[in-house]
Amino acid sequence: MAQPRTKVALIIPAYNEAAVIARVISHLRDTFADSPYEAHIIVVDDGSADATATEAEKAGARVIRHIINTGSGGATATGLSYAQTHGFTVAATLDADGQHEAGDVLNGVKILLGSDTDLLIGSRIIQGENMSLTKKIGNKGLGFITLVLFGINVTDSQSGLRVFSARALAELKWKTSGYEFCSEMLWRARQLELHIGEFPIKAIYTEYSKAKGQNNWNGFNIVKVLLRQRIVELFSE
Amino acid sequence: MSRYLILVLLNLPLILAGLLGSLIDLKTHKISRGKYIFQTLLWLVILTGLSLAQPFYRYLYHHHLTRTDAMSLFDVVEITGIIYILFMANRSRIKTEVLERRLQDLHQELSIRLSDDASDNE
Numbered sequence: 001m002a003q004p005r006t007k008v009a010l011i012i013p014a015y016n017e018a019a020v021i022a023r024v025i026s027h028l029r030d031t032f033a034d035s036p037y038e039a040h041i042i043v044v045d046d047g048s049a050d051a052t053a054t055e056a057e058k059a060g061a062r063v064i065r066h067i068i069n070t071g072s073g074g075a076t077a078t079g080l081s082y083a084q085t086h087g088f089t090v091a092a093t094l095d096a097d098g099q100h101e102a103g104d105v106l107n108g109v110k111i112l113l114g115s116d117t118d119l120l121i122g123s124r125i126i127q128g129e130n131m132s133l134t135k136k137i138g139n140k141g142l143g144f145i146t147l148v149l150f151g152i153n154v155t156d157s158q159s160g161l162r163v164f165s166a167r168a169l170a171e172l173k174w175k176t177s178g179y180e181f182c183s184e185m186l187w188r189a190r191q192l193e194l195h196i197g198e199f200p201i202k203a204i205y206t207e208y209s210k211a212k213g214q215n216n217w218n219g220f221n222i223v224k225v226l227l228r229q230r231i232v233e234l235f236s237e
Numbered sequence: 238m239s240r241y242l243i244l245v246l247l248n249l250p251l252i253l254a255g256l257l258g259s260l261i262d263l264k265t266h267k268i269s270r271g272k273y274i275f276q277t278l279l280w281l282v283i284l285t286g287l288s289l290a291q292p293f294y295r296y297l298y299h300h301h302l303t304r305t306d307a308m309s310l311f312d313v314v315e316i317t318g319i320i321y322i323l324f325m326a327n328r329s330r331i332k333t334e335v336l337e338r339r340l341q342d343l344h345q346e347l348s349i350r351l352s353d354d355a356s357d358n359e
Contacts, residue, residue: 047333064352078345085349175334177341228240232334234275235327 005038006107009088011045011079012061013072014096024098024105025059030197031102037109042082043096046075052096054222063172071176072160084169091169096159097209104201108163111199118168118194119185121154122201131203138219142183145223149230150187156199158182165168168194179218180225240313241291247317248287251324266308283320 010028014021026039032039043056045067049096056063064078076093083091088107094100104122112120125139139158146157158179164172171192174184189196256277263273286293288307297303 062352062356065347066348067344070341072344074341078343078348081345082349082352175338232330234272235331 005036006090007088008032008037008039008087008112009079009083010039010041011076011083011090011091011093012041012046012056012096013046013075013079013093014052014056015069015072016045016050017076017096017212018048018052018054020098021061021096021126022055022059022080024060024096025056027102028094028105028191029060031106035106035109037090040088042079042122043116044075044079044082046052046070046072051086071181073175073184074177076181077174077177080164080172081168083164087188088169089166090163092163093160095209097212098202098206098211100101100161101204104161105163108161108201111197112163112165115197116195117197118146118165119189120163120197120199121156121186122159122163123154123156123198124159124201124203125155126198126200127202131205139222142219142222145226146183146186149226150183150190152186152196153189154186154196156198157186159201165194176225176229178222178225179227180222182224184229239291240308240310241294243310244290244308244313244316247313248320249284251320252280255324260291262302285357 010032012021012024019025023042025043028039028041031205039060041090042064042119043053043061044064045053045056047066053063062152063080066075068076079093081089081128090112092105092109094105101120108120108122111117125143139156143154143157147153157225159182162185172188174181174187174188176184186196198209259268259273259276259280262268263270268276294303294308298307
């Protein structure tokens with residue numbers, strides 16, 4: 001009897017990404033079609049004002065609609081919660097702006113399943129191709145802040161491509177709902193003693209993804225929230 | 238009665254409540270041991286500061302580091318008020334944080350259920 005295929009949830013948190021979401025889904029579907037995994041593409045539409053949800057549905061993805069916009073961290077949490085409650089063994093998250101290659105997502109799933117890693121981060125810095133100097137500085141700066149505040153040393157703390165084991169799906173929760181969740185997630189993973197790993201990925205920067213991406217100034221906001229979270233945690237329940 | 242003693246007596250219930258609250262949170266597994274130690278130390282530092290207010294103030298006074306009179310009853314009320322406000326602000330912040338968390342969880346659960354229902358109806 002054939003063994004059941006591993007169920008993999010491919011989660012795409014999306015906000016106003018109608019222009020590119022169908023292409024991202026199509027690449028993922030084609031890449032995973034020949035893989036040994038049963039891949040389900042789940043788009044979490046974070047209260048978009050455009051036709052993101054409709055485009056994603058047309059492209060064949062399962063769409064979870066947020067009634068209000070919560071931020072990237074909130075949308076990712078919803079996607080992972082869906083994966084956990086619907087019996088997925090592995091889940092991967094990726095950005096909706098098309099900056100990640102579907103092949104890297106598949107590679108990440110393979111690496112995670114072949115190791116004891118619970119949280120695998122796709123690092124755009126290891127190879128360092130395509131990334132502008134400004135983005136590199138911003139990422140390294142936030143990586144340094146993550147190291148200082150939380151004691152976690154990874155090369156790309158802000159990467160959206162992440163792969164989660166079943167244990168990470170069940171246990172990993174975070175409090176922030178904006179982009180700062182990327183660093184907080186690593187902190188929570190360390191608190192839970194989850195195994196964190198990294199693997200190199202390529203980043204595809206188009207004019208569209210550059211326009212949608214975070215600028216370095218927003219990094220200051222992220223640092224502010226992380227710092228507050230770190231202090232507040234000392235007084236919290 | 239000494240004004241310094243009044244200062245300690247007025248603030249002691251708050252400090253004891255804080256210490257007890259931290260202990261209850263530890264015993265009910267709401268906070269980690271590290272956080273409990275931090276919070277307890279914080280309350281003990283406040284208690285020590287209040288207890289040593291008289292010699293500390295005297296020291297400053299005799300070395301002309303303050304150009305004010307000895308502590309007035311107004312100062313006592315003011316310090317007590319500040320500590321009380323800090324206590325209440327921290328409690329309110331914790332409650333708001335819990336409420337925010339619940340709202341996020343509710344929104345998340347609602348979105349998933351609506352998605353499941355829509356899928357079942359297709």
